[in-house]
Structures are given as C-alpha cells and as structure tokens.
Amino acid sequence: MEEYLARIAPADEAAMRAATERQLALTKPAGSLGVLEELSVRVAGMTGACPAAVPAPAVVTVFAADHGVHAQGVSPWPQEVTAAMLANFAAGGAAVNAFATNNRVDVRVVDVGVASDVAALDIVHAKVRPGTRDLSTEKALTEDEVLAAIGVGFELADALVRDGYRCLLTGDMGIANTTASAALIATFTGATAETVTGRGTGIDDAMLAHKTSVVRSALALHAVPASDPLDALSAYGGLEHAALAGYILGGAANKVPVILDGVIAGAAALVAQAFHPAAIEYCVAGHRSAEPGHAVALKALGLQPLVDLDLRLGEGTGAVLAYPILSCAVRALAEMATFESAGIASGESS
Numbered sequence: 348m349e350e351y352l353a354r355i356a357p358a359d360e361a362a363m364r365a366a367t368e369r370q371l372a373l374t375k376p377a378g379s380l381g382v383l384e385e386l387s388v389r390v391a392g393m394t395g396a397c398p399a400a401v402p403a404p405a406v407v408t409v410f411a412a413d414h415g416v417h418a419q420g421v422s423p424w425p426q427e428v429t430a431a432m433l434a435n436f437a438a439g440g441a442a443v444n445a446f447a448t449n450n451r452v453d454v455r456v457v458d459v460g461v462a463s464d465v466a467a468l469d470i471v472h473a474k475v476r477p478g479t480r481d482l483s484t485e486k487a488l489t490e491d492e493v494l495a496a497i498g499v500g501f502e503l504a505d506a507l508v509r510d511g512y513r514c515l516l517t518g519d520m521g522i523a524n525t526t527a528s529a530a531l532i533a534t535f536t537g538a539t540a541e542t543v544t545g546r547g548t549g550i551d552d553a554m555l556a557h558k559t560s561v562v563r564s565a566l567a568l569h570a571v572p573a574s575d576p577l578d579a580l581s582a583y584g585g586l587e588h589a590a591l592a593g594y595i596l597g598g599a600a601n602k603v604p605v606i607l608d609g610v611i612a613g614a615a616a617l618v619a620q621a622f623h624p625a626a627i628e629y630c631v632a633g634h635r636s637a638e639p640g641h642a643v644a645l646k647a648l649g650l651q652p653l654v655d656l657d658l659r660l661g662e663g664t665g666a667v668l669a670y671p672i673l674s675c676a677v678r679a680l681a682e683m684a685t686f687e688s689a690g691i692a693s694g695e696s697s
C-alpha cells in the first residue's frame with residue numbers, strides 16, 4: 348500500500364497555467380466553452396502536458412462482487428444476478444456494452460469476489476473471496492482481503508496503461524452494493540443513514556426503511572473514523588469498492604484521467620481520497636446518479652458531474668456516457684486555432 352501511495356503526486360501546476368493561458372488564445376470568446384475549459388485545464392494538470400493528447404484509447408473496467416448483507420433483504424434481486432450479468436457483459440448484452448460500442452470504449456470485466464464461479468473466458472478471474480461477510484453483523488472483510496482487492500485494482504490500472512490505455516473508466520456489478528456504498532459514504536462524509544440510503548435497483552418504501560435501518564445499525568456497530576479507509580473497507584466491503592479504490596489510485600499514479608461512474612464509484616473515490624487526497628485530482632465525475640448518496644459523495648470529493656440524466660444503473664454507464672465530453676474538452680484545447688494562427692482579431696486587441 349505504501350508503495351502504491353508513494354507513486355501519487357499532485358497535478359502539474361505549470362501545465363495547468365499554460366492550459367489556462369492557451370484557452371484564452373483560442374478562437375472563441377473567453378469562457379464560452381464553460382465547464383469544458385476547466386476540464387481541459389485539469390487534464391493538462393493530470394498528464395503534465397499542454398495541450399494534453401486526446402485521452403484515447405479508453406477502457407471501462409467493471410469490477411464485480413457479491414455482498415453478505417444481501418441476506419438482510421436490502422435488494423429485491425437474487426444474488427445470482429451478479430454472476431448472470433457477468434456472463435451478459437462478456438457476451439456484449441448489457442447497457443454498458445451498448446454505450447461502450449457507441450463511444451469507442453473497450454470493456455474489461457473482473458470477478459473480484461462473485462459468490463459463484465463464472466466460466467466466461469474473457470473476464471479477468473481475480474476472486475479474493477466469494478462475496479463479503481454480512482456487514483450488519485460482523486466485519487465484511489479482513490484487512491488482508493481488503494489489501495488483496497485494492498491490489499487487483501491498482502495492478503490492473505498499471506497493466507491497462509502499459510497496454511496503451513490513456514483514460515480509465517470505472518464500472519461495477521454487485522447485487523446489494525448500494526447498501527455498502529451508503530455505509531462508506533456516511534463514514535467519510537458524516538452524513539446520516541437517511542441521507543445516503545436510496546432505492547438502488549428500485550425498492551419499495553418498506554424495503555427502503557429496512558435498508559436504512561440496516562445501514563444505521565451497521566454504522567453504530569463498526570463506528571469507523573473517517574480517517575481510516577482500510578478499516579472502513581474492512582467493516583463494510585465490498586470487494587468491488589476496494590478494487591475500484593485501487594484502480595482510482597492506480598490511474599492517479601499513472602497520471603491518466605479516471606472517469607467515475609455513479610454511487611459505487613463515488614464511495615470508492617472517497618476511500619481513495621482518504622488514502623491520498625491528490626488521487627482525486629485525476630478523477631472526473633462522469634455523471635450524477637439518482638441514488639441520493641451520490642450527490643453527498645460528489646460534494647465531499649469537490650467534483651462536478653458532467654451529465655445528470657437520472658441514471659441509476661451502474662456498470663459504468665454514466666462514465667462511458669461522459670467520455671466523449673471529456674474527449675471534446677481535451678481535443679478543443681489541442682486542435683483549435685488561436686486568434687494569432689487564424690489571423691482573427693481577438694476581442695481584447697480590437
């Protein structure tokens with residue numbers, strides 16, 4: 348873990364200053380590309396280059412795992428859906444596959460802790476254990492299990508960048524993982540269980556009340572301080588949250604932009620932030636999920652979501668949807684003419 352964290356450095360301020368200056372020279376009124384301008388400056392800082400190269404190729408990694416707390420009745424779906432969806436991702440039939448095809452993003456699928464074994468050949472088999480323990484009665488993971496899952500994510504980020512990827516997108520699959528996400532978000536933000544617990548896949552009022560009370564009593568049982576990300580992952584899991592935290596840290600260590608998906612990614616990013624605050628300088632919030640804890644997480648991360656379309660699916664769909672926006676922001680800074688090169692009088696000098 349120490350070796351991983353030692354590789355993370357803050358974004359490059361000189362590249363950001365140069366990008367801010369270059370934005371002013373481009374053939375458009377200053378500020379007219381709104382949030383995209385700030386985004387291009389941030390990517391210059393991440394990559395240490397002005398202008399930064401378009402962040403391509405991109406890959407969305409779907410980390411999949413199961414949750415012991417499923418036994419408490421916090422999701423209407425059977426646990427087997429996690430494994431079944433893995434086969435669906437591998438066959439190209441999920442929403443994230445359609446979005447990824449459309450936006451030229453590659454899809455990787457990782458079994459980091461699915462309860463049953465998935466036979467698909469083209470998934471990464473990196474199971475740390477078959478699902479977590481029930482966070483409402485005991486610690487979900489041992490510290491060794493947490494560290495192993497973080498390692499899966501970090502090492503995969505390293506391998507993907509070695510393979511040539513220049514933008515890493517987060518994805519997740521794990522029935523009941525919005526419950527673990529709520530507990531993690533409450534731990535790092537101090538928000539109440541009521542504020543951060545939501546309907547996940549779409550539960551009724553009675554199940555929501557029960558899910559909220561499960562989160563509330565788990566927070567009281569484990570009472571993890573916001574300063575201890577390892578203990579938070581150990582208390583609540585999940586294995587996909589730990590792997591995602593490692594993947595985010597790995598993206599930051601490799602100085603590539605990491606586009607975050609929804610509430611599961613938001614919870615994992617809070618873990619990464621607690622390990623190393625500078626890791627968030629490499630994160631872009633792809634979208635804002637309808638799950639209420641996500642807005643709470645984004646506020647604590649200081650990230651503005653690029654898309655807000657009431658998505659509440661996960662899998663990486665919101666991140667993949669946002670990828671072309673990030674790409675456009677970077678391409679504009681790299682490829683637009685300046686007033687000088689185009690021979691156009693700039694507003695200031697005319």
Ligand SMILES: Cc1cc2ncn([C@H]3O[C@H](COP(=O)(O)O)[C@@H](O)[C@H]3O)c2cc1C
Pocket residue numbers: 421422423424428432519520521522523524525526546547548549660661662
């Ligand atoms: C068919 C199906 C496909 C999904 N794809 C993502 N999720 C999403 O829903 C789950 C979290 O919601 P909860 O905490 O309420 O169980 C996760 O697996 C998440 O990735 C799905 C859920 C289902 C049912």
Ligand SMILES: O=C(O)c1cccnc1
Pocket residue numbers: 525546547548608609610611612636637638641658659660661662
């Ligand atoms: O925000 C998400 O990623 C999300 C929301 C609901 C269910 N699954 C995922």
